[in-house]
Amino acid sequence: MKRLKLDFYSQDAVTLAQQLLGKTLVRVFDDGSVRQYKITATEAYCGAEDKACHASKGRTPRTEVMFHSGGKLYVYLIYGIYWLLNVVSGMEDNPEAVLICGLNEIRGSGRVGRELKIDKSFYGEDLQTSKRIWIEDGEELSDIMAKPRVGVDYAEEWKDKLWRFEI
Secondary structure (H helix, E strand, O other): OOEOOHHHHHOOHHHHHHHOOOOEEEEEOOOOOEEEEEEEEEEEEEOOOOOOOHHHHOOOOOOHHHHOOOOEEEEEEEOOOEEEEEEEOOOOOOOEEEEEEEEOOEEOHHHHHHHHOOOHHHOOOEOOOOOOEEEEOOOOOOOOEEEOOOOOHHHHHHHHOOOEEEO
C-alpha cells in the first residue's frame, strides 16, 4: 500500500475523521519491528470556535502544530500518563485535528498511545516523511457510526456534536 498524500490531510477535521477509518497506521518501533493497525475510531476537533478543541484557547506552544497545514502529528499528555495521538487536518492557520481513538481491537485514545509507544518526540512529526509512523490507504468504508465525542462535557454546545466516528 502507499502512504496517504498530503492533499488527503487538507480536508476539514470532520471529513478527515471519517476518511481515516479503515486506513492503515504503520509504526516502526525502536527495535526495528513494524506493526500495522487498522484505524477503527476517531474524533474530530474543529478549530478555535470548538470549545472542546485545544486551539480554542488560542495559539500557544502546546497547540502551535495545529496551526500548520494537515499531515503532521499533534501529541499531548493527559493525566500525566497517556500520550494522545492526533492528526492535524485542514489548511494552515485553521487549527483542526483528528484524535485516533481506536486501532484494531484497541479501544481508547490512551491505550492507542501506549500501544504505539507515543511520546513527546512525536510532536510535529510529518506523516509524509517520517521513518517511524505514517498512514497508508486502506478499505473504503460505508458503515460508519457517528456518536458524541467523549470526555468533553465542559465544551457547552460543542459536547453534543456527533464527531466521534467508529466502524
